[in-house]
Amino acid sequence: MKQSNKKVMEKNRRLLILCPYPKGSAGSQRFRFEQYIPILEANNIVVDQQSFLTTWGWGVVYKKGYRLFKIWATLLGFLRRFCCLFYLWRYDLVMVHREASPIGPPIIEWWIAHIAKKRLIYDFDDAIWIKNTSNPWISRLKNPEKTNRICTWSSMVCVGNEHLADFATQHNDNVVIIPTTIDTEHHHNIIKKHVKNKAGEVVCIGWTGSHSTLPYLKNIEGALKVIQQRHNICFKIIADKTPQGLTIPFDFEEWNIVHEIDQLQDIDIGIMPLPNEEWARGKCAFKALQYLSLGIPCVASPVGANKNVVLHGQTGFLAESKNDWIEALERLLFDYALRSRLGEAGREHVMQHFSVLSQEDAYVHKIKTLMQ
Known part of the structure; x- marks a missing residue:
């Protein structure tokens, strides 16, 4: 007592x-x-x-x-x-x-x-x-x-x-x-289920972020254009402002704090492009952490903390050139089992080191x- x-x-x-x-x-x-x-x-x-x-x-x-x-x-x-x-x-x-x-x-x-x-x-x-x-x-x-x-x-x-x-x-x-x-216990706690896509079904490549990082999408616009021409995919952007200046088709959804996990669950493959500049090297790979915490594999630029979060071939793929991005995205598009395996490993990696x-x-x- x-x-x-x-x-x-x-x-x-x-x-x-x-x-x-x-x-x-x-x-x-x-x-x-x-x-x-x-x-x-x-x-x-x-x-x-x-x-x-x-x-x-x-x-x-x-x-x-x-x-x-x-x-x-x-x-x-x-x-x-x-x-x-x-x-x-x-x-x-x-x-x-x-x-x-x-x-x-x-x-x-x-x-x-x-x-x-x-x-x-x-x-x-x-x-x-x-x-x-x-x-x-x-x-x-x-x-x-x-x-x-x-x-x-x-x-x-x-x-x-x-x-x-x-x-x-x-x-x-x-x-x-x-x-x-990431709070993997109370917030990012719904795991993406990757299933084999039926003929004609669309795979969703997605990006989430703020208006300040939207310009980074221009860095991989060429690769995304090739992917859209070759495959039946949708490109989803979740942000606080509508993107300006992109020449590729995209679906925009305004970020909502209440529904942010549901918004992310639509994504099959997450992306995080960054330029190799000092400001970008200071980024903490938050987009990648969000994807991986939900079991969504990520393709990211090998810049800064991205290299510690996205482990190449284990939790996603690191891509530098246009061809790198095309190859990485196509590997994940063609193989739902690979998406599932990398997503599971990604969540485990986040839980052990970034939760x-x-x-x-x-x-x-x-x-x-x-x-x-």
């Missing part, structure tokens, strides 16, 4: 997470830390997640036009960040995901580390130190060089893959790799260590 009471009376620790977007709205947040919040709270860590943008601001910031509303949403975000400085004393630890504010110098992070004297975890899943926009004004405002300084000020830097870790270790000695993970279950102990331990 005494032991039970002691456990109840155990002091709760408090973690503040500063992130760009409202809870449940962005994949990077959902699969980097939001799915761990219930686990942290079960370990006596009270989590307070505060976004820069409000739900209303998130609804307008990526829409065309609405300039005054975007300015107001940004100003409101800075006001929210300013207010949080006055109650930092409540927290034992602060985590910043990507950045505390989308533009300007890292004043908030500097204040947390140097004025409030709080231990800081810096978490990111992209090569955010690179200028990733062609607009010079936006590039100056975003100030990607601040990533170096935030790494230096942090007690720990948590990144999604080895490429990001190579950068972070230039500025901080305490860098850990926690891969972007919440495989990473939760390390995640909780790292955070608790900094709270001691």
Whole structure:
């Protein structure tokens, strides 16, 4: 009885997470830390997640036009960040995901580390130190060089893959790799059943992602055009915006958080093309992880974390040239048993190395260590 009471009376620790977007709205947040919040709270860590943008601001910031509303949403975000400085004393630890504010110098992070004297975890899943926009004004405002300084000020830097870790270790000695993970128990838990296609039935090649990665489809447009000419297939795109500029037929379905698993289940073969550029090398292979977690084999470019997720000939195929893509897709199109075998192996690979279950102990331990 005494032991039970002691456990109840155990002091709760408090973690503040500063992130760009409202809870449940962005994949990077959902699969980097939001799915761990219930686990942290079960370990006596009270989590307070505060976004820069409000739900209303998130609804307008990526829409065309609405300039005054975007300015107001940004100003409101800075006001929210300013207010949080006055109650930092409540927290034992602060985590910043990507950045505390989308533009300007890292004043908030500097204040947390140097004025409030709080231990800081810096978490990111992209090569955010690179200028990733062609607009010079936006590039100056975003100030990607601040990533170096935030790494230096942090007690720990948590990144999604080895490429990001190579950068972070230039500025901080305490860098850990926690891969972007999939909840294979509660969310990605419906396994694709691959069956032999009857004559005339269509095989679905599919891609899912955001508007920012839609341009990567142009890299394999030639291969997809050949496949469509030779075989009875459909090409499905699941995204937040309708693709522009593609010259091949496709079926578009707007991404829906409630139905995202059902949307993915239509796909027989998932694809993840990437250019061999530094920004792309920082990607955490999330599309491939989603496909494989559902038992859907993946064909991907051999870039960055893709090579650790898509094991060539075991969980899918890596394809670089146009002919590579055509050959890999045709092998899977012709052989439903191969799709099934690679899909099963892919899910097992995700469960062992890229699932919440495989990473939760390390995640909780790292955070608790900094709270001691």
